Amino acid sequence: MIVALSLLAYAVVLAGAGPRLLQAGSWADRAPRLAIAAWQALTTAIISSVVLAGIALTFPTVQVSNDLAALLHSCVMAIQAHYASPGGAAAGATGAVLALAVLGRAIWCLAAALSGAARERARHAEALDLVATAGPRTGIIVLDAAEAAVYCLPGRRQRTVVTTGALQALGEDQLDAVLAHEHAHLAERHDLILGMARAMAAAFPAVPAFRSAAAETARLIELRADDAAAERAGRLTLAGALLAVASGRHGHAVPAAALAAGGSGAGARIRRLIPPRSPLGRARTTAGSLSLALLLALPVLVLGGPAAAAAGHAVCPTAADGTGIEVSVR
């Protein structure tokens, strides 16, 4: 019971404080890849804590022993004792429902989102095959439209699409920069990362942390792809290319949300590329990665801790000479 409650408390604390910690300061913009991983770890840790809490309620902790028969016996005894009391049975049933419901909903929504995206892509790709023409270089196809647009279709038959409007707006090296940006999206499967984040936000709309995760992930994958492209083609070249494509929209108005406060998302990306880049230092990146690992490992440790401690007792040294090498295996 204590294990289950502490796991649930952990999930609540993460969901409440996690987004604020991740959005504080400007470190995310300097290390977008780490920040993407942090949001993924936060989401995974919240969901797995709740699922593990359910499991902890369902199955009472038992002393782990090396003897399988003894282990099974103590399991059966513990479960019998657990479910003999009405409170224990209710807690067990609640736990099972909680674990199955959360896990089931997460998997269901993820599968629905990924297959939906695949269907949408296949339909789009089929139309592209009929109306697009070969590009000025391999790997890109061209749509004859005045609107400046560049995008890619991820997946097995991946392709990058450029409109003639964008081709006219871009110089040779700017086109390189744009293609490097799209290549980073494709190579790092940003569509899957974003798809997962959006699927969890849709699966559990009552958890604002997942909404923040989806919105921030959408922003951060662009920063990550910008960094990859700037490394290849130069940050000012990329900034010029982004500006050329972003200001080449005729029929489609600027999204209203982008105009709200402090300029548009596109503007923020271009401004970020103008001063020399200052990536997060090695030490802070390592520290960040380690805290993510801890964040993820904690629920498993909380659940597995008592069992591991019990197992430790079973393998304590019992040999007469006290070397501690022999282990008691009955």
Place this chain on the structure above:
Amino acid sequence: MPRFGELEGAIMEQLWRSEKPLLVREVLDGLDRGLAYNTVQTVTEILYRKGWLTKERDGRAFRYTPAAGREKYIAGLVAEALSLTEDRSAALVGLVEGIGPEEAAELRRLLDAAAGGAGVKR
């Protein structure tokens, strides 16, 4: 699979270029690829079933015509690609959303200043 898609594209190309509805025989002549009549007929019929073509009876055969102009399909694809920002599945991944003219002018100024007024193309 790509070859099949390519043939679909070539047939649509023929029909888009033609001013009047075409018979399969006429499409085949226009393709000039040494393809079998049956192949072209099958693929044309598939395009009809997918909704890309309409057909009308002409004696014992059918005349096919595109359901909509090429520009209309392109506009649809571009609109799909540009509206990929919020609340959609991550089927497509775009480069950048649009910005207004004032912000664009300001960014242009910043960018030119950073590049020392030269070296960066427009």
